[in-house]
Amino acid sequence: MExxxxxxxxxxxxxxxxxxxxxxxxxxxxxxxxxxxRKVKKGEILFKxxxxxxxxYCVRSGISKLSKLSDNGKDQIVKLAGKGEVLGQRSLITxxxxxxxxxxxxxxxxxxxxxxxxxxxxxQNPVFTNTVLKRMASELKTADHTIVNxxxxxxxxxxxxxxxxxxxxxxxxxxxxxxxxxxxxNLADIVGTATELLIRTLTKLKKEGAVSISGKRxxxxxxxxxxxxxxxx
Amino acid sequence: MExxxxxxxxxxxxxxxxxxxxxxxxxxxxxxxxxxxRKVKKGEILFKxxxxxxxxYCVRSGISKLSKLSDNGKDQIVKLAGKGEVLGQRSLITxxxxxxxxxxxxxxxxxxxxxxxxxxxxxQNPVFTNTVLKRMASELKTADHTIVNxxxxxxxxxxxxxxxxxxxxxxxxxxxxxxxxxxxxNLADIVGTATELLIRTLTKLKKEGAVSISGKRxxxxxxxxxxxxxxxx
DNA sequence: ATTGTCAACTGACAAAAATCATCTTTTAAG
DNA sequence: CTTAAAAGATGATTTTTGTCAGTTGACAAT
Numbered sequence: 295m296e297x298x299x300x301x302x303x304x305x306x307x308x309x310x311x312x313x314x315x316x317x318x319x320x321x322x323x324x325x326x327x328x329x330x331x332r333k334v335k336k337g338e339i340l341f342k343x344x345x346x347x348x349x350x351y352c353v354r355s356g357i358s359k360l361s362k363l364s365d366n367g368k369d370q371i372v373k374l375a376g377k378g379e380v381l382g383q384r385s386l387i388t389x390x391x392x393x394x395x396x397x398x399x400x401x402x403x404x405x406x407x408x409x410x411x412x413x414x415x416x417x418q419n420p421v422f423t424n425t426v427l428k429r430m431a432s433e434l435k436t437a438d439h440t441i442v443n444x445x446x447x448x449x450x451x452x453x454x455x456x457x458x459x460x461x462x463x464x465x466x467x468x469x470x471x472x473x474x475x476x477x478x479x480n481l482a483d484i485v486g487t488a489t490e491l492l493i494r495t496l497t498k499l500k501k502e503g504a505v506s507i508s509g510k511r512x513x514x515x516x517x518x519x520x521x522x523x524x525x526x527x
Numbered sequence: 528m529e530x531x532x533x534x535x536x537x538x539x540x541x542x543x544x545x546x547x548x549x550x551x552x553x554x555x556x557x558x559x560x561x562x563x564x565r566k567v568k569k570g571e572i573l574f575k576x577x578x579x580x581x582x583x584y585c586v587r588s589g590i591s592k593l594s595k596l597s598d599n600g601k602d603q604i605v606k607l608a609g610k611g612e613v614l615g616q617r618s619l620i621t622x623x624x625x626x627x628x629x630x631x632x633x634x635x636x637x638x639x640x641x642x643x644x645x646x647x648x649x650x651q652n653p654v655f656t657n658t659v660l661k662r663m664a665s666e667l668k669t670a671d672h673t674i675v676n677x678x679x680x681x682x683x684x685x686x687x688x689x690x691x692x693x694x695x696x697x698x699x700x701x702x703x704x705x706x707x708x709x710x711x712x713n714l715a716d717i718v719g720t721a722t723e724l725l726i727r728t729l730t731k732l733k734k735e736g737a738v739s740i741s742g743k744r745x746x747x748x749x750x751x752x753x754x755x756x757x758x759x760x
Numbered sequence: 761a762t763t764g765t766c767a768a769c770t771g772a773c774a775a776a777a778a779t780c781a782t783c784t785t786t787t788a789a790g
Numbered sequence: 791c792t793t794a795a796a797a798g799a800t801g802a803t804t805t806t807t808g809t810c811a812g813t814t815g816a817c818a819a820t
Contacts, residue, residue, distance in 0.1 A: 445719025486678025
């Protein structure tokens with residue numbers, strides 16, 4: 295079966311934006327020969343919290359949410375992962391079951407890479423290991439920041455910050471609306487509150503002119519105000 | 528200047544419980560020749576959020592808090608670090624300023640290790656890098672869990688969990704009281720709430736028989752109850 | 761056309777948490 | 791020992807958040 299050149303890891307543009315850029319020609323070839331491209335429909339689950347993964351997913355396009363179920367039955371979205379992110383890496387490194395579930399928020403294209411290739415490179419390519427380590431350290435910093443926000447900030451503050459984050463991470467469409475259209479329920483799961491309160495808080499931001507809303511579509515009208523809200527009170 | 532054998536990294540027992548066990552003889556020797564032992568008094572600050580570190584601290588004894596200031600002026604304790612922990616590693620890996628402050632909660636003995644030795648080993652010793660990576664991945668998992676707890680659980684639940692954590696991490700004294708005696712204010716900064724509410728919540732746990740209290744000293748009387756509270760409502 | 765489902769929204773109320781004021785106890789300093 | 795300062799504790803009040811019940815509107819299935 296002959297593959298088109300573009301579908302080979304060696305030529306994949308995604309590689310420019312993640313740790314895989316530190317891999318050697320030989321490793322990429324190996325990886326490419328054993329990878330498996332896969333389409334994931336919006337709403338589909340890539341993996342569930344508690345599963346053991348036999349590989350990682352490299353996101354080529356589309357956005358997914360990484361979430362964790364709390365004891366009280368509510369979902370908390372810990373992170374949104376788009377193009378270039380590698381899903382499942384953490385649990386592969388520690389050889390544990392995943393602690394998060396991954397669900398597609400849009401149709402996605404992903405590459406599945408069996409774990410042995412990643413693990414070999416982690417053992418034998420120090421540059422790669424270092425790159426992964428740097429990413430992990432950076433994620434840890436973000437996580438610490440999130441902990442403080444969750445513990446110390448109000449729903450209003452967290453929502454303002456969340457909206458800015460959505461803008462920064464995934465940009466806007468031609469009309470200036472946030473590219474990623476989340477349901478109110480998903481937004482609530484990012485902010486860490488109930489859907490009802492999320493809706494009320496969002497409505498208030500709209501009345502204050504910080505955002506405008508058209509159905510699922512949200513536009514950040516006054517980023518400075520949002521920023522001030524996120525910091526202050 | 529002649530050093531006692533025990534004060535050399537090669538013989539340090541701490542090495543058994545952190546990433547340094549993956550270092551080679553030669554690296555340890557180098558490290559030992561350039562380390563600097565230091566005593567830190569209770570209340571003293573090892574480093575402040577935003578500083579640039581020129582090395583890491585290896586904790587030989589004593590416990591420190593790693594905290595971050597929120598925009599609203601409140602401190603959030605992100606982690607408690609005791610014997611064997613290496614402080615400042617994350618910011619060293621990403622070559623950034625620290626995102627956390629480290630303060631001694633007890634008198635401490637620490638070793639200061641200049642960064643170049645760590646960085647060299649990270650570049651040249653894949654086993655060491657891998658060990659650090661594993662630790663970092665593990666911390667990230669914990670952090671994700673904390674995010675969910677902060678976002679989804681009540682102060683009561685978080686306090687119950689926090690007390691169990693203190694017991695598990697630092698043990699109890701001969702009378703069964705938690706070894707680490709924190710001020711109510713520090714406890715509040717762990718749980719992520721105001722001191723007043725922390726006191727009230729703690730008092731309630733006492734009335735319910737989950738804990739007993741004698742000044743700063745806290746005894747976990749009914750761990751199962753605490754566990755149930757942490758999970759349920 | 762009818763039904764059913766689901767997401768978005770609203771009102772009313774209850775519970776949780778923050779805030780402010782005050783008082784007591786403990787601790788540290790002179 | 792005395793005194794000042796800090797930590798601990800409690801009451802009263804306000805604000806924030808959660809919960810329950812119900813309405814509306816869009817859309818798909820029949």
